[in-house]
Amino acid sequence: MALIQAIIGENKIRKNRIFRDRLNPLDAYDDHEFLLRYRMTRQCLMDIIDIVRADVMHETKRSNALTPEEQTFAAIRYYATGSFQQVIGDIMGFSQPSVSRSVKRVSTALSNIAGQIIKFPMDNRQMQYVKEGFMNEFKFPNVLGCVDGSLIPIKAPSSREDVYICRKGYHALNVQGICDSRKKFTNLIVKYPGSAHDAFIWSQSGVQTFLSQNQQSGYLLGDQAYPLKPFLLTPVRDPRTPAEELFNKQHQRTRKVIEDTFGRWKCRWLMLHKFGGAITVELTTAVKAIISTGVLHNICENKGIPLPEDENVVLTEDEEGEDNAAPGGQDVVEGQAVRARLIRAHFT
Numbered sequence: 001m002a003l004i005q006a007i008i009g010e011n012k013i014r015k016n017r018i019f020r021d022r023l024n025p026l027d028a029y030d031d032h033e034f035l036l037r038y039r040m041t042r043q044c045l046m047d048i049i050d051i052v053r054a055d056v057m058h059e060t061k062r063s064n065a066l067t068p069e070e071q072t073f074a075a076i077r078y079y080a081t082g083s084f085q086q087v088i089g090d091i092m093g094f095s096q097p098s099v100s101r102s103v104k105r106v107s108t109a110l111s112n113i114a115g116q117i118i119k120f121p122m123d124n125r126q127m128q129y130v131k132e133g134f135m136n137e138f139k140f141p142n143v144l145g146c147v148d149g150s151l152i153p154i155k156a157p158s159s160r161e162d163v164y165i166c167r168k169g170y171h172a173l174n175v176q177g178i179c180d181s182r183k184k185f186t187n188l189i190v191k192y193p194g195s196a197h198d199a200f201i202w203s204q205s206g207v208q209t210f211l212s213q214n215q216q217s218g219y220l221l222g223d224q225a226y227p228l229k230p231f232l233l234t235p236v237r238d239p240r241t242p243a244e245e246l247f248n249k250q251h252q253r254t255r256k257v258i259e260d261t262f263g264r265w266k267c268r269w270l271m272l273h274k275f276g277g278a279i280t281v282e283l284t285t286a287v288k289a290i291i292s293t294g295v296l297h298n299i300c301e302n303k304g305i306p307l308p309e310d311e312n313v314v315l316t317e318d319e320e321g322e323d324n325a326a327p328g329g330q331d332v333v334e335g336q337a338v339r340a341r342l343i344r345a346h347f348t
Contacts, residue, residue: 025073025092036308038073039080039268040300048072048110048296055109056102066098074099075106079293082271082279104285110292117295120145120178120186120207127217133181138254141346144211144218145178145186146258147226149198150266152190153278154286166194171278175290176201178220179261184301188294190287198225202232219338221255228335236339243348247339250347267307268300269293 025034026042038045049072056072058065066074070092077088078099085099094102121127127144134143151172157164166172172194178187192201202208202222211217211231219231228234235251236244266272271279272293279286 107288
């Protein structure tokens with residue numbers, strides 16, 4: 001009897017250790033389907049695997065541990081769709097906890113290299129390169145970038161959930177982005193709750209500190225949610241001359257590049273998009289996952305990887321409504337002087 005029970009017990013153990021066949025997306029899809037599902041080319045995904053490999057490699061020798069390739073497949077698929085992890089696991093042959101751990105590990109690895117991929121121009125050579133890009137593309141001189149905020153929906157955090165409710169009524173992070181003329185992020189701040197004002201996030205940023213100390217370097221373009229500064233130019237509130245109207249028109253045309261950048265970012269990584277619901281992982285991992293998609297966005301843009309042709313996906317950033325005008329100060333007077341000189345020199 002004891003022998004029979006032992007055999008039954010052994011069979012149960014063996015049954016529990018039968019794992020589903022695991023999908024290898026590198027072999028399973030043609031080029032079009034692969035781009036649609038993973039938002040990048042095969043070669044790009046293989047490059048990402050090499051980047052994160054050392055950080056996600058399991059020390060365990062257990063036969064069921066996910067390889068760096070499998071962990072990266074799971075995480076990228078989550079970024080690409082925002083689907084429930086159980087659904088991703090069922091498709092790929094992984095358990096939901098395995099998908100969750102993969103998202104966390106890969107997001108940590110990618111967010112750790114964000115400073116190497118998302119870089120604001122700090123020296124004269126880098127600044128000149130960015131300025132030339134804006135001048136060539138938009139005929140707007142001396143621009144170091146365009147700045148804006150974007151709401152990323154998240155599930156309600158376990159603490160202080162009320163401060164994460166944005167002006168649209170859902171839980172979110174308010175992400176500040178700065179981009180160049182090529183629609184690549186040069187700065188991405190992912191830590192403030194949805195109720196935070198764009199101007200407050202800007203005031204706490206390292207880029208604001210840097211530009212305030214290097215005011216002759218150039219300026220950013222921002223909307224009326226931001227305070228007018230010598231290094232952050234906003235539109236003329238009530239234009240009274242043709243030159244001011246021309247400045248506003250060109251300012252709007254140039255500044256639209258940050259809206260387009262956010263739009264491309266969210267359309268490539270549907271986890272970020274409001275129509276997908278909300279990011280379902282816990283807050284710390286959500287922050288790292290968002291940063292990771294910023295890293296991947298720049299990598300894909302650098303490689304010229306096209307956006308997948310999804311149905312019902314809007315390319316441009318949703319119009320979220322403009323925040324109230326930011327408060328003034330002495331810098332506003334100096335900013336008005338800089339803007340007035342620019343209008344006289346280039347828009348008359």
